[in-house]
Amino acid sequence: PLFTLLTTYLSYAILILTGHIRDFFGILLNPTYYAFLSEQKGYAPIISQFESLYTRRLYYRIRDCFSRPVTGVPGRTIAVLHRTSPDYNHTYQYTGQSKTVLNLSSYNYLGFAQAKGHCADAVEYRVSAIGNAYASSRMDAGTSALHREVESCAAGFLGTEDAMVVSMGYATNSTTLPALVGKGSLLISDELNHASLVAGARLSGAVIRVFKHNDVKDLERVLRNCIAEGQLRTHRPWRKILVVVEGLYSMEGDFCDLPGIVALKDKYKFYLYLDEAHSIGAMGPSGRGMCDYFGIPPSKVDILMGTFTKSFGAAGGY
DSSP states (O other): OHHHHHHHHHHHHHHHHHHHHHHHHHHHHOTTTTGGGSOBTTBOOSSOTTTTHIIIIIGGGSGGGSSOOEESOOSSEEEEEEEEOSSTTSSOEEEEEEEEEEOOSOOOTTSOOOSSSHHHHHHHHHHHHHOSOOSSOHHHHOOOHHHHHHHHHHHHHHTOSOOOOBSOHHHHHHHHHHHHOOTTEEEEEETTOOHHHHHHHHHHOOEEEEEOTTOHHHHHHHHHHHHHHOSTTTOOOOSEEEEEEESEETTTTEEOOHHHHHHHHHHHOOEEEEEOTTTTTTSSTTSOOHHHHHTOOGGGSSEEEOBSSSTTSSOOBO
16 A cells, blocks of 8 residues: 555664764764774774665664574474673673463464474484484485485385485475486476575576466467577477476465476477475375375476475485
8 A cells, every 4th residue: 555655664764864863963973883884903893884774774773683592302393591781782681481382383274393203202212222323425325225314215105116314304395306308409498496496496407487476378388489599599309308396385385286287298208307395295095195185196296396394394305
């Protein structure tokens, strides 16, 4: 609404104007306190007066609302520590008290990340029996029976032929995509894909094309144009075409049109990479992700990617 827009901009304008006035008189009347904004003995100021205005005059007024210190396991509820500030949020003093609040900022969809219960007991037993980690990559330390056990478990849960686990969710995307496509290949990505997918696409060396978010018609348009034109300069057929989408887009709160994309896959014969970092465990009658949600056989998707850090309360990806 226009009224909301005008009052918001007016509030910012008043704060910025007041901040500039305070800086002007502060430097004039109390130069020692504001010395960090002025040139000292030939040295440039540590921070710019103009660029730091927002932080000093606006952000610090509401800084107590951000970066709240917490204690305990961030499960369904979380304990927030109480603090006070004697100098307008420049420094804080803890009171020793805390408040238990509902945790709405966690990916702990299934409640596995708790300080007690079956998951915590299983983790404690495993760590006591076999240790915390190999402290090295599989290339250096080799593949163990435990690696194969968790990969077999993941493949069985997903209904796929096999699985490969990676120690980090971000690295699962950024290292897998370059292994799947390269020069002479075409990678088509949703415009709102996660940064890890973007990084992997750029590292692959493949030609990258982007389609409008969750728009199957625009995806088909990009496919038709790229297939008709072929590779750049030579116009030869693409060695491989890979379409990359997410199952559940966490920042937007919507999920991909998997039935429509699978229909295009059957028509244009491309490979499909589905990132289920947020949908696995959270979508479908049995928590098996978007294929389970839409009733689509997992074999229709070539690569099912997911992480253990969200629903499963662990670390790594597959």
